[in-house]
Each structure stands twice: as structure tokens, then as C-alpha cells.
Amino acid sequence: MRATQFHIGTQKEAPTDAEIASHKLMTRAGMIRKHAGGIYSYLPLGLRVVRKVEKIIREEMDAAGGMEVSMPVIQPAELWQETGRWDKFGPELMRIKDRHNRDFVVQPTSEEVVTDIARNEIHSWRQLPKNFYQIQTKFRDERRPRFGIMRGREFTMKDAYSFDRDEEGAKKSYEGMYAAYTRIFTRMGLAFRAVKADTGAIGGSLSHEFQVIADTGEDLLVYNPQSDYAANIELAEAVSLIETRGAASEPLAKTPTPGAARCEDVAALLKIDLTRTVKSLVLATEPEKEGQPAQIWLLLIRGDHELNEIKAGKVEGLNKGFRFATEAEIVEHFGTLPGYLGPIGTAKPVKLVVDRTVANMSDFVAGANEADFHHTGVNWGRDLPEPTVIADLRNVVVGDPSPDGKGTLAIQRGIEVGHVFFLGAGYSTSMKATFLDQTGKPAPLQMGCYGIGVTRVMGAAIEQNHDGRGIIWPRALAPFEVVICGVGWGKSELVRDAATKLYEELKAKGVDVILDDRDERPGVMFAEWELIGVPVRVTIGDRGLKDGLIEVQGRRDDGAEKVPAAEALDKALAKLESM
């Protein structure tokens, strides 16, 4: 490609609404243009990256036995009503009406349509397993689209769906996709981590997220540097930090703690470690019968820990939905306001759920259910009954023992770019997608679903790989692998000849190369290509050529290397290999 025949539309200013590097850099590099909140066009330079992402995904999906299909963007509501997601899905589901007033959705994902295909196409166990995938436009009507294409409304997603005869087969399909995803993100040249994750709204019982490591990521990834344990913080298991409970050594005392409403304040006031305090959190669940009062729950975690709401939502009784209690409910049940709540002497009975660590604490401090007072020297079994409901309620923190017993946990930030789900028979049962098994009896298809945010991968790659000058593309995703800058193009035939020769040589080697023949000033060219993030730049100018030299510079290098013109090809190829 020659730059004069291509569209390069870099710009100096980042959009005013851009909060993160990828949004700023993609806009400045002329890769995307915004038309409305969360709705973008991909310009030629940006689309080249999208196509490279898609190609890697397609090749690995095909190699893993996936079959590409294409499902409609506009899908009939009837299918979504069959699974109940028409009602369950929030306003992110774009619901629309056609000219005959019939309901449709703009696909955010395609479980319903693919299950509709499966129930029509798959009749016998002999046809299984099957894996259908598509790379298609998706839409989620985000309330507040932001971060450019990272949380846009319209985006491209690869979604795959596996169908198996039994759970064992489905697990195998799941593992196959897990392996394919590992190959995909490895080939893309991205630092990533697969972590166990919560299944959320998609449902099912097993899931992993594929996270691109980046300091700007919204997700917290918990991992064990000494083993292969890794999980999203939503799911990462927090073990008890106290192996055996110590004996009670202090008397229970109601101690004045005026103005100390937070655990940190209490610890400072009493001159004790924060790890000796206990935090009280009050939740409410709606009653089964209307008109009855809400059930109030008291959750206890150690003062230095944070509540993990996903984990709380898995406690029996809280697993059908909960909310935080209102101030009125708290006053009614505890006789005081938040800040001084505790398990001893509540005004009305509440359901107690105790974190694993708290259950093993002794001589601890908790609110006394009276303003400006805390209980010190609290001990289970003596001052209050032994806890009956003990659960993992807290977020893991750095240094926690790994749940696999090998060493301690570390945490890093990541951007979710892929997600694999073991679905089981949920969708197939509600949509009556059955097949005849080996005994001739109908059985529901066992399913899995597997997504990759195609356009999101672009953003994540940039978040992971950029510097003050611009994007640093991994070779596999770069819009061009090499740029040849012809300095003084208009004036020097020598430059034109040398640059064109190297351009043809690189093309012959299968390198995706662009020849900058725009006759721009070197400073402008260099700044543009560094912003765009092409891995290797070759500079050919009259001055260098007089000494028989050509400059080669890797995007991460501090300066250019001058090499004899005859070696420029090999040097550029070697640099590229290392990117």
C-alpha cells in the first residue's frame, strides 16, 4: 500500500469525552470516528486491525472444529420470549417494532437464535458435537456509553455455541474452546490471563474470562504466581486468615468510642490493629408474602476487608436477590444508626452471616448497637452463640493464602476480551431443543457459549501497549507491519528508487508494508507513524543514502539504527520478528 493511495487521518486533539488511552489514541490515529454515543465508524486504518483480529479468530475457530454461520442482527421477540430473556434482560436489550408493530430485538448475543437453529437442524446423537460461530454486529443500549469502543453500544463480537449429547461432551467442548482462546490471544501477541468467573446473566455453572492485562482495566484478577490458580475477584475464593480460633482472653466490655463510626476510627482510637475489628453490613430480602416486613440480615466481615456482593448473593436466602437495608429498617432492628451496629443485643432478631475469617476471630471489637459505643473483647460461644452460617463474603486481598494451598495470591488489573460459559441444558430445555440419544429417547442438548469482543480486543491491545508517542501494536494486530518513510520523496529519485525497491522486497516476503510517498516533512511522518503504532519504521533519505545507509527503528526503540542499504531488508525483518 502506498500512503498517497490510502487514507491517513491523524489528528492533534483527542475528543473531549475521551477518558482512557485507547479512546484518545484510536481517535487521534484516525482509526475510529464517532457518530453518536457509543456508535463509531471504523476508518481504513482501524478496520485493518479489526480484520486481523477476525482472521486470527476465524482460523483458530475453524481449526477447533467451529463452523461459521451468520445469524440475523434483528431477531424476532418470540424467540426471546421462549427463554424469558425478553422480560429478564434490562434496557440494554434494544427492543424495536417493525412496520406491522411486531416486536424484535437488536441482537446483544444469539443464544435464542442458535438454539432455534439447533432444534431444527440437530435430530440425532450422531450429529453431535457441533459448534456454530459467527462474527457479527452486536448492540447493547448502554445507559452511559464510554471509553470509546471499549464500552460502546454497537460492536463486533465473535460468538460461538457448542452442542453436545451430555455434560461430559459439553465439558470437552468447553475445554476445546478454552484451548482455542488461549491460542487466539497468544497469536495476537497480548499478555493475558484466563480467570474463573461468575456466570452472571448468561447462566450456566462454569465460566472463564480471558483478560488482557492492563493497569487501566476495570476488572481485578486474582492469581497465584506459584500455581495456575486464577479467578476474577468476583469469584476468587477467600480462605479464613485464622486457622484456629484463639481462646478468649479479654472480658466483654462496652467501650465508649465517640465519633468513631468506621472500623479505622475505632482501631485508631483504641490503639489496636484494624484486623481486630469487625464490620457490620445490613442487607434486606423481600418477604415471600406481600405486606409482610422485609427480612433483615447482618453480615460480618473483618474491619480491613471488603464485602463481595456476588459472594453474598450465593448465600442461601440471599440468592434470590437482596438489597442494602434502609436507614429506617436499620434503626428498627438495631436501635441505632449505622456506625455502631454489631451482633450483640440487637433490638429485633436478624439473620447472621459470618465471614470465614470472622468466625475464627477472638477478643474482637464490634459495634454495641448504641451510638458512640463499641463492644471490645467479643468472643464467640461466650458473648454470643457460635456462628451457624459461615460463608466466604469478602474480596481477596494481595497476600491471601491461595485456595489451592500453594503460596499466596497476587492481584492485577485486566480488560475482559473473551468469556467462555458452560451452559448446560437451560436454553435447550426452555426452547425444547432436544435430540434422540443412543437409546432413542429425546434429551435436551447440552450447550456452551463462547464470546470474544472483536473490537474490544483492539482497545485492550492499546491499553496494554502504548506510550507517550502513541500506540505500539503487537505485530499480529498492526494495521501495517512496516512503514517505509521516503524523506524528500518529491526531490530525490535516489530515495524513490531505494524506497520502492525495499517496498517491493518486503511485499515479496509477505510483509504488510506501507510506503509513505506523501512527500511530508520527516518530523510529521515520524510523529504520525509513531502515533499509529506501526512496529517497524524504515527511513530512507538522501543524506543517509549518500553514505549507503538506511535507518531502521522498532517502535519500542529509543533511536534508529543505521545499517548499510543492502542489509536494510534483513534488519527490518529481524526487528519485526522481535515485535
Place this chain on the structure above:
Amino acid sequence: MRATQFHIGTQKEAPTDAEIASHKLMTRAGMIRKHAGGIYSYLPLGLRVVRKVEKIIREEMDAAGGMEVSMPVIQPAELWQETGRWDKFGPELMRIKDRHNRDFVVQPTSEEVVTDIARNEIHSWRQLPKNFYQIQTKFRDERRPRFGIMRGREFTMKDAYSFDRDEEGAKKSYEGMYAAYTRIFTRMGLAFRAVKADTGAIGGSLSHEFQVIADTGEDLLVYNPQSDYAANIELAEAVSLIETRGAASEPLAKTPTPGAARCEDVAALLKIDLTRTVKSLVLATEPEKEGQPAQIWLLLIRGDHELNEIKAGKVEGLNKGFRFATEAEIVEHFGTLPGYLGPIGTAKPVKLVVDRTVANMSDFVAGANEADFHHTGVNWGRDLPEPTVIADLRNVVVGDPSPDGKGTLAIQRGIEVGHVFFLGAGYSTSMKATFLDQTGKPAPLQMGCYGIGVTRVMGAAIEQNHDGRGIIWPRALAPFEVVICGVGWGKSELVRDAATKLYEELKAKGVDVILDDRDERPGVMFAEWELIGVPVRVTIGDRGLKDGLIEVQGRRDDGAEKVPAAEALDKALAKLESM
């Protein structure tokens, strides 16, 4: 690809709503599945064809200097309001609202968005010309979707847009796209014809349709076998069939024609040729001021001809929209009901528009504006004034002189698969998409737009190429180029070895081959692959192998050719070359 690892979902029955061959065959071959009216999924076999169509288009668009972009499927209404198409477009434009109650459209085409891109990206004449294209999902909310994917609601379209400094440049871009389209459909192996066409709702002043020739096509293509003249019947110029008007030789007479309301009846009754009669058609245009009566128009065409409404719509005064007159309007202006209308003695004055041929007729027959009476021996200048408004009002018929003066015209049926438009500065003016020209002054971008119905090409290819047994794909579009049927797969190692060897050899030659290793009965296999339309079938069975023979059959052949096993590869390749 091995058939056991692929999804083949042929079915015996065509859908009950299928009216045309492509709809029936694509469904029966397992290429598409319907989810709602005009909304389909593409199954693996169908998508392989789509991808081949896309690849050819992409390669030729790139070769012609096009740059691929991706514009959103969901587009903000504001842009469509700028050009006025938000109001002008009919209910085919799917208008939707997001969660914040903002208006959007599901793109049927992307002139607005691409012009929005152009006005932001193109600032100087130095950046021109540019050609942006995309291959993307489109949606038209057809009132009555039918013919499978041929007139579906959701479909894939390649839409390209060119931007130039001046009309001359834009014409050159237009010609470049015309040439690219010619290469595209030639590479696809389709019999097609480019015809001049009306510009319709897209606007602009020059346009050509690319039509795949097929007897089941909805469009009539007029062409001159002796020259390169070709036009859609909407546009094809009809010259006068009478070079010089003959002298009047009959007296004007009011002749009884009881019950003869159609020209055919009058001609039969009077025992004259139908070419001596004239047909009266009454149109109405709305008045400029409200409350005033509509203007009534009388159009005269020869009795054996048909009115062309597109042409009528180009007559001064009718070019802002017209309708057929109501019966009340006709009675008011002519004093009688349709069937006996004519230009002589109307009850009220009407505007007269005369077809070119009629203007040169003499001694003709027309209605007498009295029930059961016609005028015979009507002559211009004697019985009524010389016609002042003479226009081309009729459809061309087979045998008409060609407007280029070379021989006569023929007509065939076609399916529109591509359309190129010279747009000029309409969109760029309304959206203020200007650039600085060589004198430093702002000028509007000169545009062209160019569409190919990607999924429609599939249907058209089938309409053109099928027989009683199924589809006959041109090699370039076939889901697989060659199928190897292993007969008795499960039982014979000999068969498995020979088939696998040939399979690997064909793959090594770059042939897209599928190995049918399903252990099906030969009759079932053959019927399936003939339905699917794979160009070349190789059959390998125990019986043949014992004599060292393998069968090779082209999809259009009546029977298979038995060749020595060692020659099977060359024979299959030769067959393929000829498809």
C-alpha cells in the same frame, strides 16, 4: 473439510411460502433458515458462498482503489434529517428509539454516514479522489418480504462511495467502479448485463444496473444485439415507429363501438390493425394552492403499447408527482367513463401529452368521449390541433428500432445485483461536505455511490443456474468445488485410502474439496450433492477400484466418466476448469 465434521442439513420439502427456485433450493440444500419474514440465518454451507462472493468483491474493490471501512448498522436520525431522507424515505426505513428516546435508523444504505465521515476527513483537493466501501448488514422493512433472501428485510450489501473534486473526476470514478463491477460479475462466472437505469430515490443523474440474466427475473432488460446499447425498460428509449406522418385519407367519423372499451375490442370490431388505435390514459396532478381542483392530463399512446410511468414522470408538469385520475374526475372532464375517452371534444380542457409514435399517426381511432362510440379517421392538424407536448411515454417492445440507429432491440429478464450511481453534489451540499479546491475556495464534494447485493448475488446465481436436481454453482461461488463420495466408507479400507489420497492431492492443488466420509448410501449422497450444487463429484467405490477405476462427473453432465484411478486427479481438475 470432511463431511462428518461439517453440518449438512438438506431437507426434502421446500418451505410452503417459497415461490421461486432459489428460495426453494437454498432452503432444501440447508443454506439458509428463516426466523421471521425476510429474516434468515446463513448455515455453514450458505455462508461459504457468501464469503466467496465477499472475497471477490473485496479483492476487486481494493484493486480499484477502494478502501474498506465499517459504518454503524444503527445510525443517528440527525444525519438522515440533514439530507431530508428521514422524512422522504418510506416505511422501509426502520426507525427506532434508544433508551433515552433518541431517534435512530437501521441502515438501509449509508450515504449520510459516509458524507459525515467525508466532511470530517477530507479538507483539501490534495486528498481526492477517495473511495470508501463497506460490506455490512443492511435492513429494509419491506411491507411484504418474499422470494427468500432475494427480497428479504435483513441482507448484506457492499456499498461504496466515491469523492472527487469535480464532475469530470466523479465520472472517472464512476467508470472505474463500472469496470470493477464488470470484473466482479465476470469472475463470479455469471451471465450478466449492465444496463442504463433510472436513478430513482437515490438521486443523481447517471446510473447503471448490473443484472444477472434469468428468466425468473423481475426486471426487463432492453438491449441491442448489434451494438452495446442496453437499458432497463424503465429507461430504454422508445423512438417513433413512424418516421413521417402519412397524409389524412379518411374523414373523421363518430363510429358506434358498442361494448368495445379496450383498443383490442375496437380493432376486432372495426376489423383494423391494433396499431391504428390510440389508447387514452388520464392522470392528475395536485394543484399548487390548496382547495383548487387537480390538473387533469390526457396521455395518448398507440393501442398496442404500454404506458411507462417512469417516463411519464419526467414530463414537465408531471415531474413533481402524479396519480391516476379518479372516476369522478374523468367523468367531469370527459363526460363519460373510461373506455371511450379521446382527445376530441372533452367536456373540460385537459393537458395533452402525446407519445412520439402517436404524434406521427394519421387516420387513427380514438374514443369519442361518449359511451359506445369511437372516432375513426382522426388526423392531427385537421380534427384537432397539432400536438405541442410530444414525449417518449411508452415501454420499448421487441423489434423496436434501437435508439442508436443500429438494428433493432431485444428484451430479456434479469435480476438486479448491482447498481452504480453518479450522485453529483446533492448529498454533499445538503450536509455541507466541502473541501478547499486548488484556488483555495470551498467546493462541495462530487459523489458517486455503488452497491452490490451480496446475499442477493447468491439467489440470482441460483436462479440462473439450476435444474430439476438442484443448484449448479459456478465454480467461483460454489460452497465446495469438488466432493469426493466414498461409497462403502465404513466397510472398505481400499475406498478410505483412495479417497483420502485424492482428497489430500486436491487440497494440495488449492482445490476447495469436501470428503464425504459419512458412510451414506450412494443414492442419498449423490442426491444431496446435486441438490447442493457442487461443480464436480468424484465417486470412489470398491467395485470401481477393483478395476482400477474412479468416477468423475461434472454437475451439468448426464453421467459419470470412469477413469483410471491415477488419472482421477487430472480429470477432476480439468472438469473443474470447465465449470
